[in-house]
Amino acid sequence: MTDDGMIGLKQYINQYDRFLVVGHIDPDGDCISSLLSLAYGLRRIQKKVIPAIDSPRPAIFERFQPISQIHFSSDIDLDDFDAIITVDSSTADRMGKYERFIGKKQNFVIDHHVTNLKWGDLNWLDVEASSAAEMIYRFLKDLGIEYDPVLATVNLLGIQTDTGFFKYSNTSWYVMEIAAELIKKGADTSYNASMVLENNRVEEFYLLAEMAKKIQLTLDGTLIYSYITLEMLDKTGCTYEDAAGLIGELRSIKGVETAILFTQMGQEEIKVSFRSKKWFDCAKLAIDYGGGGHQRASGCTLYQTMEEAIQQVVETASCQMKREKQ
Numbered sequence: 001m002t003d004d005g006m007i008g009l010k011q012y013i014n015q016y017d018r019f020l021v022v023g024h025i026d027p028d029g030d031c032i033s034s035l036l037s038l039a040y041g042l043r044r045i046q047k048k049v050i051p052a053i054d055s056p057r058p059a060i061f062e063r064f065q066p067i068s069q070i071h072f073s074s075d076i077d078l079d080d081f082d083a084i085i086t087v088d089s090s091t092a093d094r095m096g097k098y099e100r101f102i103g104k105k106q107n108f109v110i111d112h113h114v115t116n117l118k119w120g121d122l123n124w125l126d127v128e129a130s131s132a133a134e135m136i137y138r139f140l141k142d143l144g145i146e147y148d149p150v151l152a153t154v155n156l157l158g159i160q161t162d163t164g165f166f167k168y169s170n171t172s173w174y175v176m177e178i179a180a181e182l183i184k185k186g187a188d189t190s191y192n193a194s195m196v197l198e199n200n201r202v203e204e205f206y207l208l209a210e211m212a213k214k215i216q217l218t219l220d221g222t223l224i225y226s227y228i229t230l231e232m233l234d235k236t237g238c239t240y241e242d243a244a245g246l247i248g249e250l251r252s253i254k255g256v257e258t259a260i261l262f263t264q265m266g267q268e269e270i271k272v273s274f275r276s277k278k279w280f281d282c283a284k285l286a287i288d289y290g291g292g293g294h295q296r297a298s299g300c301t302l303y304q305t306m307e308e309a310i311q312q313v314v315e316t317a318s319c320q321m322k323r324e325k326q
């Protein structure tokens, strides 16, 4: 499965010595996994790597030891690296403040989002890949990097989280084979699963209860939506990070095809998450609002009030669902 993008990446790596490797803001498991795996791999071949994400360290990965290598929201000097590699990011603004380096140093983008328009100076885009972590695995294998249990565990994390622990439609035999290879090399699957799935704060359940009270079902129960306000976060002792898993709960409901969750980040800043089960194209919907993602999971941020955001987005989603269903 060697493709042009991977060959380009190899040449790029040979060309430079010091890399700034950037993940996306509000990092998820795939972002952290692909960033760290690439950093480990490149250091094995004597490259200097600064892994960076312009967000605070997510609480859920607090005890994940390898994460201490990542620079979170740090100031980085242009003189400290020769070239950039960006992972798991469909648009430039996902780099946060490191976007300012674009045009000053070359940027190679490794990504698997269908909404990515190849915005890097150089790109390896594989929309068939389950995760950016899968792409990094293929790349490191091709380079001949030997996996130890730490690298195997780190690399497996992104494959686990982006496939919903091997439940989503991006779970192929090929993904399972890679997972099996990583487990053979000593990846600790249950450590990762327990960290992500059995590490909830009780406050998240209070938030779930509040969010559940606001649920609305339309289109014969095929479209579900709900919202979380700053007040609800405050009342339950949560931050917006604690809301990350709740969209999955909405999608899990019987008869639902599309789920939408609105989370208030600021007075007029609403993060919108979209999920679908079988046929609705969430990526297209997110793009209409300046966001991105995948067909079954996407998101965007709107700068308006909660009422305006809900009214507009639900209307658009309903129209698109009716049209696509025909």
Ligand code: AMP
Binding pocket: 090, 091, 247, 272, 273, 274, 290, 291, 292, 293, 294, 297, 298, 299, 300, 301
């Ligand atoms: P989330 O609902 O935040 O878990 O995001 C679901 C998917 O949508 C992920 O693959 C994200 O990469 C993508 N996504 C979320 N928000 C944005 C955004 N503002 N711009 C581009 N992609 C996004």
Ligand code: MN
Binding pocket: 024, 027, 028, 030, 031, 088
């Ligand atoms: Mn991601």
Ligand code: MN
Binding pocket: 030, 031, 088, 112, 130, 131, 132, 162
């Ligand atoms: Mn991903």
